[in-house]
Amino acid sequence: MRLSDLLGAEILDEAGRSAGRVHDVRLVQDGPVVGGFGAALRLDGLLVGRRAVGARLGYDRGKMKGPLPVKLLAGWLFHDGRYVEWGRIRTIESDRILISGTVEDLPRPGPSS
Amino acid sequence: MKRLFAVALGILTAIGGFVDIGDIVANTETGARFGMSLAWVVVVGVVGICLFAEMAGRVATVSKRATFDLVRERLGARVALVNLVASLFITFLTLAAEIGGVALAIELATSVNYLLWVPIVAFCVWLVIWRVKFDLMENVFGLLGLALVVTAVALWRLDPDWGGLLHGATHPAVPQGEGHPSWWYFAIALLGAAMTPYEVFFFSSGAVEEGWSRADLVTNRLNVYIGFPLGGLLSLSLMAGATLFLEPRGIQPGHLSQVALPTALTLGKLGLAVLLVGFFAATFGAALETGLSCGYTIAQYFGFQWGKFVRPADAPRFHLVALVSIVLGAGLVLTTLDPITVTEYSIVLSAAALPLTYFPILVVANDPDYMGDKVNSRFSNALGSVYLLLLLVVAVATIPLMVLTKAGS
Amino acid sequence: MAGRVLEAGLQLLDRQLVDRDGRLAGKVDDLELELPEGGGPPVVTAILAGPGALARRIGGRLGAGLEALASRLREGDDGRPARVSFAVVKRIGSAVELSVPRAELETNRLEAWTRDHLIAHLPGAGDAPE
């Protein structure tokens, strides 16, 4: 499986309702040891939201210093972020990911680092 | 003492390196047609390039990552690819214009048709990129470019009605008989000439080439804040020369020979000789920078080794791209497409494409992960936001104005 | 470093690969994830780099064209995109630092080909600029 298969895929709950698309994938470094790198990066969950444009600018992490207009715009764009833990993923298809439960009970993403 | 020399050298090369064929053509044509009424745009452009180059230089110095490397990281592979194609096309157009500019400068000195010089110029540009050390190359052509100061000397010697010039500059108004669209089109061309994207690709990559560290940040700021404005003064002296000599006679400067008239008529043979050295150095230096920038942008997008600080064999694809760009650039000039026309398009398209690279740099300059405590100050963010808005407006207005004014005619 | 949290897209994807000697060795064009035998969530096993990996993310006609070109260039074995095992990753900062020289990586094939077939023939290719 490739990261690019996950990025941009649409999240559908059991009722077929969409929770938006995958903006990013959160990894935690606590997997089995791999060579010189140490613990491998384990897939913890998916950061999901309506708008994919500019998800990479980093404003959803809150540490960015500005400039103000860009920060406000980014803040407004990403106010609806959700977090899908690996455990809730049932199947991964080419452009869709089916999850258990419903969209409403998806938590908001906690701060990453 | 050595530090002082380094700072002085940096400022001098910044002045010499500021003016290129785009500035020469844009300022002279604007002066010949609109007098000093668009001088304020040069000021806006110089402030803009100071802000943009300082940010890009600081980002490259602190994060050790050059502009296009970060453009891809912040916009993602797909959006950055569109950005790469646009920026590369404009940098290539500018490269062709600069090669043509060098050939035209030699034509003026020899009266031998410029097309004959193009292959020789292209070979020399490649040879310098291939063999000469980065800072030696920068210093030689930066210092030689200072010869353009002769345009300011000519102005001083002429001792014109300074009040009249100043009045023209401080009371911008569309001269009668001219349309507003053309006036604004020339404003965009002037802005594009002062704020060309390749200058930032080159400036930020240069910070990595020369291995700048945080200690160099002060030198970086001095180079930019003193060097570029003085370079801008050279642009304004070209505009003033055209205002005084060409505009009253209705001369439309479509040739480098006409651009040299104000200085030749005021300072005679010696002035003309120094000016031709200035033309040659400014355009040759810019040809080197744009040739390298073609290599920088592609290498920094795909991630393969770039830079003159390594042996050519260690950066094969980078040197291959630079070589191919120079050959194609010379080829474009050899199609007898007028280099002045190519220049006019390259500066206008530069203005339109500025947000593509300006925006990501503005964002990265605010990311503590990269910049640590060297993130943008409140002032540079405020000014940065104003320029972001200005550049977006310019980007939207350029193509309609180009069509409306039939590219300024 | 245990337990460090990383967002793959923001802090890993499209980042510069730097080899042991500081030479640039490509970009993190994609990541390879595999399900460990013992079950549980997938783990990042390798970095995918080069036109073959990049093509998938560009998508559309251009992506398909790039992919076709890449498979012919045979960056990776049997048409697979070039792969850098995560075992050789030393540190993830503003760039991804590797613990091996780039010559040992699959991502270096195109670079070596260009050097050997084109650039090396030009005089002075080998010496540092004076």
Place this chain on the structure above:
Amino acid sequence: MRRSWMALFLLLLGACTGPVRSTSVYESKAGATAETVASAVETARLAVQAAQDGDAYGRYLTQLLADAEKDADAAQGTFEGIQPPDRRADQLRDQLDELLGQATDTLTELRTLARRGRFAELAEPAAPLAGLAEELHAFAEAHA
């Protein structure tokens, strides 16, 4: 920017469209052509003045005169490629053709002398340039 694009634009228009829709469009083309040729004439005047004052190198002056001649010939060629749409346009054409002919002949003569290095002899053939410039500017003004 203006000269090179006007010449190209007129060239394209002249080559393919032939008859121009209306007199006023023809008139503005004539005005623009006069302006371009006036620019070339003024450039030549400055070149001759520089030659007399010993201000510039022969090769530079030769190039300057060659550029001026090239601009004038191009503008004339383009203008003649445009069919005058009616009687009044014919009058305009004849009036301007007269001026264009004088201008291009003079510029060719000056460039030939310069090419042969005979800069001292430029003044006499350059005499009509001043008057020509006056008339061309006036024509351009009247038919902007």
